[in-house]
Amino acid sequence: MRQHSHHPRAPTPYWAEALEGLWTRLKSQPDGLNPAEARRRLQQWGPNTLQTRRRTTALAVLLAQFKSPLVLMLVFAASVSALVQEWLDAFIVLLIVLGSALLSFVQEYSASRAVEKLLARVQVRVWLLRGGQTLHLPAEEVVPGDVVLLSAGSLIPADGRVLEAKDFFVSQAALTGETFPVEKLPGVVPPEASLSERTNCVFMGTSVRSGTARVLVVETGASTAFGKIADRLALRPPETEFERGIRQFGFLLTQVMLLMVLLVFAVNVFGEKPPIDSLLFAIALAVGLTPELLPAIIGVNLAKGAQRMARHGVIVRRLSAIENLGSMDVLCTDKTGTLTEGVVRLDGALDSGGRPSSQVLRQAFWNAYFQTGLANPLDQAIVQAASRAGLDAAQAQKVDEIPYDFSRKRLSVVVEQSGKRLLVTKGALEQLLEVCTDLEEEGQVRPLDDADLVRLEALYSHYSEQGYRVLGLACKLVSTQQAVFTRDDEQDLTFQGFLLFFDPPKAGVQDTLIQLARLGVNLKIITGDNRKVAAHLAARVGMEVRGLLTGRELATLPDEALWHQAERCNLFVEVDPTQKERLILALQKTGHVVGYMGDGINDAPALHAADVGISVDQAVDVAKEAADLVLLESDLDVLREGIEEGRKTFANTLKYIFTTTSANFGNMFSMAGASAFLPFLPLLAKQILLNNFLSDLPAVGLATDNVDREWLEKPHRLNMRFIRNFMVVFGLISSVFDYLTFGLLLWVFRASSEQFRTGWFIESLLTELLVALVVRTRRPFFQSRPGRLLLWSTLLLTVLAVLMPYLPFSGVFGFVPLPYPLLLGLLDLTLLYVLLVEWVKGIFHRRFSSQV
Numbered sequence: 001m002r003q004h005s006h007h008p009r010a011p012t013p014y015w016a017e018a019l020e021g022l023w024t025r026l027k028s029q030p031d032g033l034n035p036a037e038a039r040r041r042l043q044q045w046g047p048n049t050l051q052t053r054r055r056t057t058a059l060a061v062l063l064a065q066f067k068s069p070l071v072l073m074l075v076f077a078a079s080v081s082a083l084v085q086e087w088l089d090a091f092i093v094l095l096i097v098l099g100s101a102l103l104s105f106v107q108e109y110s111a112s113r114a115v116e117k118l119l120a121r122v123q124v125r126v127w128l129l130r131g132g133q134t135l136h137l138p139a140e141e142v143v144p145g146d147v148v149l150l151s152a153g154s155l156i157p158a159d160g161r162v163l164e165a166k167d168f169f170v171s172q173a174a175l176t177g178e179t180f181p182v183e184k185l186p187g188v189v190p191p192e193a194s195l196s197e198r199t200n201c202v203f204m205g206t207s208v209r210s211g212t213a214r215v216l217v218v219e220t221g222a223s224t225a226f227g228k229i230a231d232r233l234a235l236r237p238p239e240t241e242f243e244r245g246i247r248q249f250g251f252l253l254t255q256v257m258l259l260m261v262l263l264v265f266a267v268n269v270f271g272e273k274p275p276i277d278s279l280l281f282a283i284a285l286a287v288g289l290t291p292e293l294l295p296a297i298i299g300v301n302l303a304k305g306a307q308r309m310a311r312h313g314v315i316v317r318r319l320s321a322i323e324n325l326g327s328m329d330v331l332c333t334d335k336t337g338t339l340t341e342g343v344v345r346l347d348g349a350l351d352s353g354g355r356p357s358s359q360v361l362r363q364a365f366w367n368a369y370f371q372t373g374l375a376n377p378l379d380q381a382i383v384q385a386a387s388r389a390g391l392d393a394a395q396a397q398k399v400d401e402i403p404y405d406f407s408r409k410r411l412s413v414v415v416e417q418s419g420k421r422l423l424v425t426k427g428a429l430e431q432l433l434e435v436c437t438d439l440e441e442e443g444q445v446r447p448l449d450d451a452d453l454v455r456l457e458a459l460y461s462h463y464s465e466q467g468y469r470v471l472g473l474a475c476k477l478v479s480t481q482q483a484v485f486t487r488d489d490e491q492d493l494t495f496q497g498f499l500l501f502f503d504p505p506k507a508g509v510q511d512t513l514i515q516l517a518r519l520g521v522n523l524k525i526i527t528g529d530n531r532k533v534a535a536h537l538a539a540r541v542g543m544e545v546r547g548l549l550t551g552r553e554l555a556t557l558p559d560e561a562l563w564h565q566a567e568r569c570n571l572f573v574e575v576d577p578t579q580k581e582r583l584i585l586a587l588q589k590t591g592h593v594v595g596y597m598g599d600g601i602n603d604a605p606a607l608h609a610a611d612v613g614i615s616v617d618q619a620v621d622v623a624k625e626a627a628d629l630v631l632l633e634s635d636l637d638v639l640r641e642g643i644e645e646g647r648k649t650f651a652n653t654l655k656y657i658f659t660t661t662s663a664n665f666g667n668m669f670s671m672a673g674a675s676a677f678l679p680f681l682p683l684l685a686k687q688i689l690l691n692n693f694l695s696d697l698p699a700v701g702l703a704t705d706n707v708d709r710e711w712l713e714k715p716h717r718l719n720m721r722f723i724r725n726f727m728v729v730f731g732l733i734s735s736v737f738d739y740l741t742f743g744l745l746l747w748v749f750r751a752s753s754e755q756f757r758t759g760w761f762i763e764s765l766l767t768e769l770l771v772a773l774v775v776r777t778r779r780p781f782f783q784s785r786p787g788r789l790l791l792w793s794t795l796l797l798t799v800l801a802v803l804m805p806y807l808p809f810s811g812v813f814g815f816v817p818l819p820y821p822l823l824l825g826l827l828d829l830t831l832l833y834v835l836l837v838e839w840v841k842g843i844f845h846r847r848f849s850s851q852v
Contacts, residue, residue, distance in 0.1 A: 549565055647711065651716075
């Protein structure tokens with residue numbers, strides 16, 4: 001497949017080229033490419049992504065299992081064994097390495113495929129023209145020559161030239177660093193124009209703030225301006241707290257292992273043991289110490305968690321966010337669609353005196369029906385109410401519109417009816433009254449005075465206290481000669497009346513809020529609505545308002561004061577979009593793991609800033625792209641289930657770390673110590689590797705293990721100090737029992753080197769298998785039911801460990817049958833070990849449990 005760099009090129013840059021030449025060069029036309037040609041171009045130039053996305057191939061995942069330096073060292077050591085004709089040893093070592101690799105491969109590959117399928121469900125789609133038809137296609141199918149239709153909230157899928165634009169403003173800070181949205185217009189700019197000077201172009205990775213446009217795509221994928229500097233841009237999301245902890249854990253283990261390999265090898269060679277066997281032993285010991293299944297276990301846990309969450313209606317876009325979701329202790333959300341039904345209805349179209357008015361309804365209908373910018377539920381509610389009242393849009397023709405934007409908070413449409421042109425404006429009451437000079441009451445128009453403003457404000461407060469979202473409506477007659485209208489025309493308007501919208505609270509939301517509080521998640525509402533509407537809703541859903549902060553008060557607070565207020569208050573009202581991000585950052589500064597739930601254009605910065613960005617499937621593209629999780633239903637209860645899944649995933653990952661650090665560390669350190677004073681190697685390399693492989697098999701079952709209810713009741717974090725303390729305490733207990741086993745074998749039963757290795761292998765494997773059942777829970781182990789896969793695989797391997805010396809192939813691994821009294825002694829020691837670990841576990845968690 002040819003790559004993106006083979007796009008049609010011209011000596012004149014596309015932003016400086018006449019449109020006629022551009023249409024010819026791209027072999028396209030105003031109604032778009034025909035579908036067959038578009039498919040051919042997709043084949044020729046590849047998908048419109050920054051990296052040509054390769055599907056995870058089975059071979060790539062399998063080969064990745066052999067990238068570990070330890071595995072490569074083992075393969076090298078086995079090759080050396082083969083060179084000195086230790087064929088059987090070399091074969092067994094390679095067989096076990098392959099077995100471990102296959103175990104990890106099966107887990108990782110199935111997990112990655114499952115995640116790919118889930119992500120396909122929430123990919124960004126774009127509206128474009130193909131052969132005159134308007135289609136809604138995935139952004140990665142866009143090709144040069146496509147004509148794309150953009151509106152407020154759209155993510156721009158590729159680089160292109162603006163063909164038509166109406167009040168079209170684009171946020172391109174990610175690319176050019178410009179703080180404010182930039183207006184884009186058709187036209188030609190000089191060839192030497194910089195990115196920010198190309199006002200006739202739009203760029204991949206930026207987003208539409210307001211207005212509408214039609215764009216001709218010129219560059220896609222790696223050829224875009226974004227693609228060329230993608231490596232320099234911080235495209236990788238910031239490392240989560242969990243990822244940082246795992247990286248530190250891996251670093252700690254690597255240091256211990258390297259030190260151990262060098263030390264053990266030196267001691268054994270110095271003790272005149274065979275160099276090849278000593279090298280194999282030292283490397284196998286390091287492998288035994290490594291939780292080499294950790295990446296696979298984490299991957300499987302996260303993928304299984306993502307699949308379970310998908311069944312509950314939550315699509316995970318970034319897997320690492322699952323762990324953060326489990327650690328989340330503050331959830332910030334707007335109220336619309338999460339606490340409320342999100343199905344807005346128009347309850348009243350009232351004149352300036354508060355009486356029902358068919359004229360206000362008709363004018364509001366024109367404004368809502370003819371506007372083409374950001375689709376929103378308020379306009380849909382007006383259109384539905386108007387159709388119920390029998391109104392028909394055919395009575396008027398649209399002349400122009402002035403799209404909504406977040407600074408004006410108004411939307412205007414110019415319509416012509418019976419030879420007259422009328423500019424109809426609706427918007428937030430305060431911003432609307434700023435541009436009104438007159439008032440219409442009972443058919444009479446008169447100047448708007450201070451007494452009127454006080455009366456209108458009182459009506460507004462009255463409706464807000466009843467829980468209504470209130471918009472104002474105004475209009476004026478304009479010249480029939482004027483065809484194009486701008487924001488400057490929104491002045492000297494006549495105030496017409498009020499539009500009252502009601503969005504009822506969701507059924508069952510009160511129970512969900514109680515459940516979230518039980519999970520240790522503190523809910524905070526951040527809304528642009530006025531305090532009365534927000535307070536009314538909070539009371540309806542049973543939320544106790546502990547502190548209220550308005551956007552105006554927030555603007556005057558310095559950062560340190562905001563940290564205190566953000567923690568204390570749980571209702572933030574009349575908040576301006578830029579303040580949402582500031583609130584999230586203030587909460588993070590005070591040590592909280594913060595989730596933010598939003599679905600609008602202005603929610604993108606807050607979604608990026610939050611530890612867990614949560615959006616909904618109906619959200620605008622830019623919000624969905626910024627989110628870590630996408631809810632298929634806008635429902636807090638779905639999110640509650642997601643939080644529990646996040647905590648289960650975190651718990652099961654931690655169980656594997658606890659198991660490997662408690663038994664593995666103890667056993668490997670004991671072995672390293674024993675090799676210094678024993679006249680023979682305590683275990684052969686192949687026996688260590690077999691032990692490690694068999695003890696890892698049940699670990700796969702940890703991904704589906706049951707999690708105790710009390711673990712789910714509060715957020716947890718990965719704490720390296722807690723893990724280090726756990727490793728030291730339980731590693732020491734394991735070592736004490738190892739040395740008791742050595743004593744039993746050497747001094748009580750006078751075991752030969754073969755018997756010693758066989759007995760030590762059994763005890764080591766049994767302690768590793770059984771300790772998993774003990775440390776996986778904070779309860780007494782018999783009160784916490786393990787998952788079926790974990791339980792049965794552990795029981796099966798426990799029986800296999802005991803029978804191992806008596807099986808026909810045991811000689812291949814260097815095992816010999818043991819006398820039954822010795823076997824019974826080993827089983828007694830193992831039982832004593834399990835009981836001691838159980839007792840110490842209770843003390844340990846009482847002392848250190850606040851750390852995790």
